[in-house]
Structure formats: C-alpha cells, structure tokens
Amino acid sequence: MLIKCPWCGERDAGEFSYGGDASRPRPAEDAAEADWLAYVYDRDNPRGPHQEFWQHSHGCRQWLRLRRDTLSHEVLASGPAGEPLGDGE
Amino acid sequence: MRYSLASLLRRGLARNVGWTPAWRDAAPRAAYDVIVVGGGGHGLATAYYLARNHDVGKVAVLERGWIGSGNTGRNTTIVRSNYLLDANARFYEHGMKLWEGLSRELNFNVMFSQRGVINLAHSKPQMDGFARRGNAMRLNGIDAELLDREAVREKVPELDFSEAARFPIHGGLLQPRGGTARHDAVVWGYARAADRLGVDIIQDCEVTGFQMQGERVVGVHTSRGDIAAGRVGLAVAGHTGQVAALAGLRLPIESHLLQACVSEPLKPLVDTVVTFGAGHFYLSQSDRGGLVFGGDLDGYNSYAQRGNLGMIEHVVAAGVSMMPCLSRTRLLRHWAGVMDMSMDGSPIIGASPLDGLYLNCGWCYGGFKATPASGWVFAHTLAEGAPHALNQAFTLDRFAEGRCLDEKGAGPVPGAH
Ligand SMILES: Cc1cc2nc3c(=O)[nH]c(=O)nc-3n(C[C@H](O)[C@H](O)[C@H](O)COP(=O)(O)OP(=O)(O)OC[C@H]3O[C@@H](n4cnc5c(N)ncnc54)[C@H](O)[C@@H]3O)c2cc1C
Ligand SMILES: [Zn+2]
Numbered sequence: 001m002l003i004k005c006p007w008c009g010e011r012d013a014g015e016f017s018y019g020g021d022a023s024r025p026r027p028a029e030d031a032a033e034a035d036w037l038a039y040v041y042d043r044d045n046p047r048g049p050h051q052e053f054w055q056h057s058h059g060c061r062q063w064l065r066l067r068r069d070t071l072s073h074e075v076l077a078s079g080p081a082g083e084p085l086g087d088g089e
Numbered sequence: 090m091r092y093s094l095a096s097l098l099r100r101g102l103a104r105n106v107g108w109t110p111a112w113r114d115a116a117p118r119a120a121y122d123v124i125v126v127g128g129g130g131h132g133l134a135t136a137y138y139l140a141r142n143h144d145v146g147k148v149a150v151l152e153r154g155w156i157g158s159g160n161t162g163r164n165t166t167i168v169r170s171n172y173l174l175d176a177n178a179r180f181y182e183h184g185m186k187l188w189e190g191l192s193r194e195l196n197f198n199v200m201f202s203q204r205g206v207i208n209l210a211h212s213k214p215q216m217d218g219f220a221r222r223g224n225a226m227r228l229n230g231i232d233a234e235l236l237d238r239e240a241v242r243e244k245v246p247e248l249d250f251s252e253a254a255r256f257p258i259h260g261g262l263l264q265p266r267g268g269t270a271r272h273d274a275v276v277w278g279y280a281r282a283a284d285r286l287g288v289d290i291i292q293d294c295e296v297t298g299f300q301m302q303g304e305r306v307v308g309v310h311t312s313r314g315d316i317a318a319g320r321v322g323l324a325v326a327g328h329t330g331q332v333a334a335l336a337g338l339r340l341p342i343e344s345h346l347l348q349a350c351v352s353e354p355l356k357p358l359v360d361t362v363v364t365f366g367a368g369h370f371y372l373s374q375s376d377r378g379g380l381v382f383g384g385d386l387d388g389y390n391s392y393a394q395r396g397n398l399g400m401i402e403h404v405v406a407a408g409v410s411m412m413p414c415l416s417r418t419r420l421l422r423h424w425a426g427v428m429d430m431s432m433d434g435s436p437i438i439g440a441s442p443l444d445g446l447y448l449n450c451g452w453c454y455g456g457f458k459a460t461p462a463s464g465w466v467f468a469h470t471l472a473e474g475a476p477h478a479l480n481q482a483f484t485l486d487r488f489a490e491g492r493c494l495d496e497k498g499a500g501p502v503p504g505a506h
Contacts, residue, residue: 013397014399017388021343021390037488040432040501041432041488041501042341043340043343044330044339045331045342045343045390046330046331047328047331052389068389070390070392071391071392072393073391073393
C-alpha cells in the first residue's frame with residue numbers, strides 16, 4: 001500500500017501509523033448521551049471509500065486525512081488532517 | 090450415511106465408490122421459521138443446535154459463497170478458554186466442553202487436538218499478570234498451570250533460552266486442555282449434522298436487504314429471491330457492519346484484516362501451541378508438518394482479504410526472536426481474513442435494535458474456538474427471543490449500559506482480542 005503524504009509525496013504504508021475513522025464529528029460537550037455513545041463506539045465501517053486519519057510517524061510526523069478504499073486499499077485523496085478533503089486527483 | 094470404522098472399511102474395499110454427498114445442496118423455499126445468514130462455523134453451528142436443542146420449525150442457513158469460505162476456513166484454529174473475566178471464562182469454557190465431545194456428537198472427526206496452549210512471560214510483572222489470570226481461570230473451574238522457565242524449556246526447548254535473548258523467558262501460563270482443531274472439518278461436520286436434522290443449507294445466496302414490517306424484520310432479499318422469516322440471525326463475521334447497514338444499523342464494530350502464514354512441512358518440532366509474550370506472535374505445527382503462525386492485525390480498516398508484506402516481516406521477526414531456528418524455514422503461503430473487531434474485544438450475541446433481527450458478531454481475533462458455544466447460545470437466543478445465561482453479558486446494550494467486557498483493559502479500541 002502506498003500513501004501520499006501532502007508534504008513528502010508517495011511513501012510505503014509502513015512509514016505511517018493509523019489514527020482511525022475521520023468521518024465522525026465530535027459532539028458538543030453537552031450533547032445528549034446517545035450522541036456521545038454513538039461517537040465513542042459506533043462506526044459506519046464502509047466497504048469502499050473511508051475517511052481516516054494517518055500519521056507519517058516515520059517521516060515528517062504530520063497528521064493527515066485520507067480517503068482510502070477499504071476493499072482495494074487505493075488511496076483516493078489525501079490532505080492535512082485539519083482541513084476537509086478535496087475530491088482527490 | 091453414518092460414518093464408522095465399518096463404513097470406512099466397506100467403502101474402502103469397494104474402491105471408494107458409493108459415498109454419498111455429506112449434505113444436500115438445498116434450494117431456497119419461500120419462507121422459514123428461522124434464517125441464519127452466513128455459512129461459516131458459527132452460522133452452521135447455530136443451525137445445528139437450533140434443530141437439535143429447540144423446536145423452532147424450518148431452519149435455513151444462507152451463504153453468499155460456499156460454506157467455510159470466510160474466516161472459518163482461514164483461521165489458525167487455536168482453541169482455548171484462558172480468560173480472566175467471568176463472563177468470557179464461562180462462555181469459552183462451555184465451548185471447550187463442547188469441543189471435547191464434538192467429533193462424537195457430529196459423527197465427524199474434527200481432529201480436536203488438546204496439545205496445550207502456552208503463553209510465554211518475559212518479565213516478572215508479566216508472570217504476576219499470568220498468575221492472576223491463571224488463578225481467575227481456576228476459580229472458574231478451568232485448567233491452568235503456571236510454568237517456570239525450566240518447565241517451559243522442557244516443553245519447548247527450541248525457544249530462545251540463550252543468555253543474549255532480547256526477551257528472556259521467565260515462564261509461562263499453560264492451559265493443558267487447549268489446542269487446535271481442523272477448521273474445514275468443523276464446517277463440514279456441522280453442515281452434515283444440521284442437514285441430517287432437516288436444516289436447508291443454501292449456498293450462492295447473498296443477503297442483499299431486509300423485508301420490513303414497520304420496525305420488524307420479516308424476511309430477507311437475496312440474490313436468489315425473497316425469503317420470509319420468523320426470525321433472522323446474522324453470523325457474517327467481518328461483513329456484519331455491511332449487512333447490518335442494509336437494515337439501517339450502525340454497530341460498535343470495525344472490519345480489519347488479519348494475516349496468517351504456513352511454512353514448508355517440517356519434521357515434528359513443537360507439539361503444543363506457543364504464544365510470544367513480548368510481541369504478537371503465535372505458533373503451532375499442523376499434522377502435515379507446516380508451522381502455522383500469525384500475529385497482529387495489519388492495523389487499518391479493510392475488507393480486502395489480503396494484506397501487506399510489512400506485517401508479514403514484522404510477524405516473522407517476532408517469530409525468529411521467540412524461536413531462532415525459524416530463520417532457516419521457508420514460508421509456503423500467507424493469506425488474510427476480514428475480522429469483526431468489536432470496541433471492547435468481546436463478542437456481541439443477542440437482540441438487535443430491530444424486532445426479529447439478532448446479532449452474532451464481534452469475534453475479533455478469536456471466534457473459531459467459540460464456534461460450538463456461539464452456536465449453542467445463539468440458537469437459544471433465536472429460539473427463545475432472549476439470551477441464554479451464558480450470553481447475557483454479551484448483548485449489544487452493554488455499551489450503552491457501561492458494562493463493556495474489556496479483557497485487555499484498553500478502552501474503546503477495535504484492536505483487542
Ligand atoms: C488469519 C486468521 C487467523 C485466526 N486465528 C484464529 C484462531 O487461531 N483461533 C480462533 O479462535 N479464531 C481465529 N480467527 C478468528 C476466526 O476465524 C473467526 O472469528 C471465526 O471464524 C468467525 O466465524 P464465523 O462463522 O462467524 O465467520 P465466517 O467463517 O467468516 O462466516 C461468515 C460467512 O458469512 C458469509 N456472508 C457474508 N456476507 C453475507 C451476505 N450478505 N449474505 C450471505 N452470507 C454472507 C461469508 O461468505 C462467510 O462465509 C482467525 C481469523 C483469521 C482471519
Ligand atoms: Zn510526510
């Protein structure tokens with residue numbers, strides 16, 4: 001698997017560590033218990049495109065946001081973790 | 090046909106003609122009292138115990154591909170009940186007892202081999218942890234022995250006992266009744282036994298949606314037409330998230346990939362199951378001589394059923410560290426399965442938020458050993474509409490009620506055993 005780091009370019013997946021599902025908005029502090037329950041435990045867990053956090057931990061150490069296909073492992077788009085993803089190339 | 094020494098001799102002497110298929114390749118009917126989705130070990134065991142222990146009418150197992158093509162046919166077959174938490178210990182120990190009589194029960198040799206499972210400890214705190222878990226096991230009536238360094242050396246002399254070892258072996262925790270079984274035989278044995286009790290096993294039949302009546306599931310849409318059902322049970326392992334999404338459910342599960350490997354066949358080397366305590370690696374030797382081993386998840390969401398070489402390198406490095414002679418062994422094959430990783434590392438067995446739909450999932454790294462117990466309690470749950478005493482702790486609402494079964498004590502992460 002090759003992952004495109006916005007700063008370093010395409011690198012082997014072994015240089016990165018996984019930060020999990022990036023599609024879940026964090027509820028407000030005073031949100032209902034059910035919202036917090038869903039946020040902490042439940043997942044869409046799609047078979048196909050999935051938004052996720054990765055860290056280039058053996059590279060520039062930046063956090064990134066990817067859209068990656070969970071069936072083909074193809075990386076569809078990548079960008080800095082703090083920004084919404086574009087449509088990719 | 091009942092299998093016996095006499096039937097083996099008779100057919101053998103008659104040049105093996107006249108064996109009949111072990112189960113019927115059934116076509117779907119319009120309606121069943123209970124439909125079990127997924128023809129892995131769990132789905133088939135559920136159907137078998139439904140027919141054996143309960144009076145529920147007509148039962149079908151729907152399998153998308155062929156039976157046993159999922160994780161059951163890909164796993165490394167370790168069977169154990171060496172758990173710390175009471176709910177897990179009792180459930181898996183019930184399974185262990187069923188394993189002990191399974192070949193006879195099914196009239197099919199599942200090759201259950203109680204060769205023992207040894208967890209290695211590489212530090213004093215780890216030995217303390219093992220003593221605690223061993224004591225908890227014994228309080229639950231499960232066999233456990235704490236081994237010191239010399240006792241481990243006696244059992245598995247090939248481990249790294251050198252002075253230079255990076256992870257010196259302090260001892261280990263042994264469950265003598267643990268071991269391995271033959272995965273395909275478990276599938277075939279349950280399928281054949283269920284079929285003989287009238288269960289329809291329907292292959293090439295993918296569930297593509299649910300028939301709803303208000304909030305109640307009343308049947309399934311499949312690639313072979315619509316089928317009505319009194320109750321529907323999901324036993325689709327790594328595909329649970331997807332199939333549940335067809336009913337609009339979101340679950341505390343992520344699908345991840347786990348790889349395993351087998352080496353070229355060797356002469357007898359290890360006669361037990363050994364797990365490394367300083368990294369993630371475990372090993373046993375098959376009857377054919379291949380060393381069967383594996384380690385951690387690749388570590389990211391995946392449905393691919395194939396992994397990256399990086400993880401294989403990591404697993405092999407841990408293996409060589411544990412048993413240096415492995416460095417001279419050639420790898421024959423490696424493969425992967427889609428794991429249903431629950432958020433506390435324990436399974437989910439029980440009602441779903443929808444009437445008529447029941448869940449059996451969250452098996453993480455270790456659902457093969459659970460096959461008989463899982464089938465037993467899921468059959469009960471489907472027949473009674475309420476959990477068995479042994480799966481009361483495993484219901485989905487435990488997450489909302491704050492009674493997670495977190496054996497590892499790691500919080501909500503989809504990566505525990
Ligand atoms: C590499 C590896 C090693 C493992 N090692 C061990 C081990 O040593 N010990 C242990 O206890 N466990 C181990 N496991 C875990 C174990 O294999 C699983 O937890 C267990 O097999 C799950 O059983 P199952 O019957 O639920 O799943 P499966 O055998 O995966 O059955 C699920 C079935 O559902 C079918 N299905 C999916 N979607 C649909 C649909 N829409 N319609 C119809 N059918 C569908 C699939 O085709 C599949 O056949 C390992 C797993 C892997 C991958
Ligand atoms: Zn980088």
